Amino acid sequence: MALRAAPGRGRWLARALAAPGAARVPPPLLAAAPAPAPALALPLAGLRPLRPAARFASTARQGPEAEGPQRRVVVVRITSPFAWLRTRFYYLLIRLYFDQEFSIEEFTRGAKQAFSVVSKLLSQCKLDLLDQLVSAEVLQVLKEKISLLPDNHRDALAADIDAIMYTTEGDVRIYYDDDGRKFVSILMRFWYLNGANLPDEVPGETKVFQIVFGDESTKEKRHLLTANYEFQREFTEGAKPDWTITRIEHPRLLE
Numbered sequence: 735m736a737l738r739a740a741p742g743r744g745r746w747l748a749r750a751l752a753a754p755g756a757a758r759v760p761p762p763l764l765a766a767a768p769a770p771a772p773a774l775a776l777p778l779a780g781l782r783p784l785r786p787a788a789r790f791a792s793t794a795r796q797g798p799e800a801e802g803p804q805r806r807v808v809v810v811r812i813t814s815p816f817a818w819l820r821t822r823f824y825y826l827l828i829r830l831y832f833d834q835e836f837s838i839e840e841f842t843r844g845a846k847q848a849f850s851v852v853s854k855l856l857s858q859c860k861l862d863l864l865d866q867l868v869s870a871e872v873l874q875v876l877k878e879k880i881s882l883l884p885d886n887h888r889d890a891l892a893a894d895i896d897a898i899m900y901t902t903e904g905d906v907r908i909y910y911d912d913d914g915r916k917f918v919s920i921l922m923r924f925w926y927l928n929g930a931n932l933p934d935e936v937p938g939e940t941k942v943f944q945i946v947f948g949d950e951s952t953k954e955k956r957h958l959l960t961a962n963y964e965f966q967r968e969f970t971e972g973a974k975p976d977w978t979i980t981r982i983e984h985p986r987l988l989e
Contacts (some may be wrong), residue, residue, distance in 0.1 A: 739756065749920045751813065759816075772834070777811075785838075798812050801826060810859050820906075821838075821903055821906050824906040824907075824908060825838050825906070828908070828918060829960060830919060832850050832908075832916070832969045833969070838903060841965075842901055842902075842903065842922070845901070845920075845922045845963065846895070846898055846922075846924070847960065847963060848867065848963070848965075849893060849898070849901075849922070849963050850893050850894065850895040850898065851867070852864060852867055852868065852963070852979060852982075853891050853892050853893045853961065853984075854893070854894075855867075856880060856887060856891045856892075856982075856988075857877065857888055857891040857892035858892075859880055859881065859888070861873065861876055861877050861880065863895075864876070867978070867979060868978065868979045868980075868982070869966075869978050869979065869980045871980075872979065872980060872981065872982060876982070880988070880989060883987075883988065886931045886932055887930075887932075887987045887988070889928070889930035889931070890930035890932055890957070890959060890984075890987050891961075891984055891987060891988065892928065893924065893926040893928065893961070896924075897926050897927040897928065897956075898924055898925070898926045899926060899927060899958065900924070900925040900927045901922060901923070901924050902919035902922070902923050903920055903921070903922055903923075904920075904922065904923050904962065905919075905920075905921040906918075906919070906920050906921070907919045914967065914970075915968055915970040915973070916969040916970050917966060917967070917968055917969065917981065918966070918967050918969060919964055919965065919966040919967075920964070920965050921962060921963075921964045921965075921981065922962070922963050922964070922965065923960060923961070923962050924960065924961045924962075924963070925958060925959070925960055926946045926958070926959055926960075926961070927956040927957070927958055927959075928956060928957050928959055929954065929955070929956045929957075930957065932957050942950055946971065959984070959987070960984035960985060961982075961983060961984050962982075962985075963981065963982055963983075964979065964980050964981030964982075965977050965978070965980070966978055966979075966980040
């Protein structure tokens with residue numbers, strides 16, 4: 735289910751966070767690699783990170799449970815060259831006519847942090863804390879839907895920052911409304927691991943991949959899930975430099 739808001743003045747995502755800081759794409763392929771790499775949780779502020787980003791997030795456990803063989807999940811995505819060229823053309827237009835300092839790499843890292851924060855608040859039903867992160871229209875729909883979810887679906891919404899396996903941009907739009915206001919929206923898609931108690935197969939179009947860590951006595955099963963979040967900003971002269979989430983999709987979970 736897509737939750738979409740009409741164009742409007744967004745609120746700045748970074749102010750609500752504690753630290754300063756699609757076109758549809760084919761599902762990922764999974765491969766195992768022998769050594770883990772630490773995941774970086776990068777704060778969102780001006781969509782500029784404090785540290786370089788890690789391309790893949792490690793799923794290895796830490797502490798006493800980390801003894802023995804460890805593995806990580808590596809997500810490999812095959813991208814259409816036409817879609818890649820189209821999105822890069824839009825990024826060029828954004829830098830030329832809207833924001834000379836725009837960087838899709840920095841935006842992606844900030845969007846990843848925002849997705850983790852919002853998905854956890856959704857899972858915890860703390861919708862009042864989403865007021866400055868999500869548009870009013872989407873928030874109203876969420877309030878009507880989230881309380882009706884079964885516990886396992888609600889648990890599956892949450893994405894820890896180090897459980898996000900892959901992040902990619904989807905559709906990019908530059909458009910004007912009837913009043914001549916200028917908007918940019920970027921749809922981001924996330925793949926993340928979640929240990930919620932979901933059935934082996936979620937009915938419908940969405941494929942749920944099961945990933946098992948450890949041996950038979952200590953195995954841990956997680957699901958690889960997807961989510962789509964759209965970020966929108968108004969670039970009309972005099973408008974606040976605010977990004978807000980105007981679309982939220984958790985396929986086959988948030989219905």
